[in-house]
Amino acid sequence: MKTLFSARQLADFCQASDREIAFVPTMGALHEGHLELLRQAQSSGALTIVSVFVNPLQFNNPEDLDKYPRTLERDSELLTQVGADVLFVPSVGEMYPEAPAPSGVELGGLDTRWEGSFRPGHFEGVLQVLDRLFHMVSPKRVYFGQKDLQQCMVVRKLIEQKFSGIEMVTVPTVRAESGLALSSRNARLSPDGLLRAAEIHRQLKRVSQALAWDLALQDAEESLFNHGIETEYLAVVELPDMLSCPKAQTGHECAVVFAGYLEGVRLIDNLCF
Ligand code: PAF
Numbered sequence: 001m002k003t004l005f006s007a008r009q010l011a012d013f014c015q016a017s018d019r020e021i022a023f024v025p026t027m028g029a030l031h032e033g034h035l036e037l038l039r040q041a042q043s044s045g046a047l048t049i050v051s052v053f054v055n056p057l058q059f060n061n062p063e064d065l066d067k068y069p070r071t072l073e074r075d076s077e078l079l080t081q082v083g084a085d086v087l088f089v090p091s092v093g094e095m096y097p098e099a100p101a102p103s104g105v106e107l108g109g110l111d112t113r114w115e116g117s118f119r120p121g122h123f124e125g126v127l128q129v130l131d132r133l134f135h136m137v138s139p140k141r142v143y144f145g146q147k148d149l150q151q152c153m154v155v156r157k158l159i160e161q162k163f164s165g166i167e168m169v170t171v172p173t174v175r176a177e178s179g180l181a182l183s184s185r186n187a188r189l190s191p192d193g194l195l196r197a198a199e200i201h202r203q204l205k206r207v208s209q210a211l212a213w214d215l216a217l218q219d220a221e222e223s224l225f226n227h228g229i230e231t232e233y234l235a236v237v238e239l240p241d242m243l244s245c246p247k248a249q250t251g252h253e254c255a256v257v258f259a260g261y262l263e264g265v266r267l268i269d270n271l272c273f
Pocket of ligand 1 (some may be wrong): 027055056058126130148151
């Protein structure tokens with residue numbers, strides 16, 4: 001595996017290869033969920049590039065940015081084991097040589113709901129970094145995890161509006177045996193917290209199977225609270241716009257979406273049905 005640090009090095013490397021590129025953007029602290037994205041990218045036979053860049057623009061909370069785990073050596077080992085072709089690790093100066101102009105992507109209100117309302121500016125930060133990375137990497141296909149469902153909907157808009165040649169692949173959430181969605185943030189939970197966090201998936205499943213969502217959502221929030229989990233939002237939404245969906249409607253793709261705090265760690269999850 002080659003490790004490259006600048007857009008210049010990356011462009012030279014890609015020019016020397018005539019293979020299509022499959023790209024997995026990450027912020028590092030890699031786990032099995034990221035490795036699954038890489039495996040899917042490899043299955044297309046393309047040259048695989050994984051980026052590791054903790055993007056300051058998408059953190060609305062400076063403390064969250066400080067605490068974000070940085071484990072580059074371990075990440076590099078894991079990517080070598082799975083067989084990535086290139087690890088791209090740009091610096092902040094390389095990504096943002098000057099103050100960024102607005103991305104100009106029309107999100108139709110997606111950025112004002114759920115994650116967007118609790119993390120103002122977050123999706124614009126994601127759009128900024130992906131816009132730059134997609135230009136630098138010129139991928140044929142890009143891979144994103146369904147765990148960040150709203151991010152997937154936002155990236156879809158970026159691709160539709162600015163990168164119509166790129167194909168987006170959404171990969172199902174990888175879960176621990178307990179049902180807990182794998183996340184880099186899980187590393188900050190205590191062993192007891194890890195057990196209690198499994199309640200999130202159990203409750204999402206219950207809501208997705210319920211006939212009366214309002215009641216199921218109330219019960220779920222109470223049960224999460226009893227497990228020490230403070231809900232930020234918990235709702236059934238329609239895809240792809242993620243507008244709240246109060247009643248069961250046949251023929252619509254829906255998801256139950258959650259964000260909340262356990263032991264001071266912000267966790268998100270969802271279940272599509
Ligand atoms: O999902 C993530 O890890 C990040 O939001 C992404 C897509 C790598 C952009 O920084």
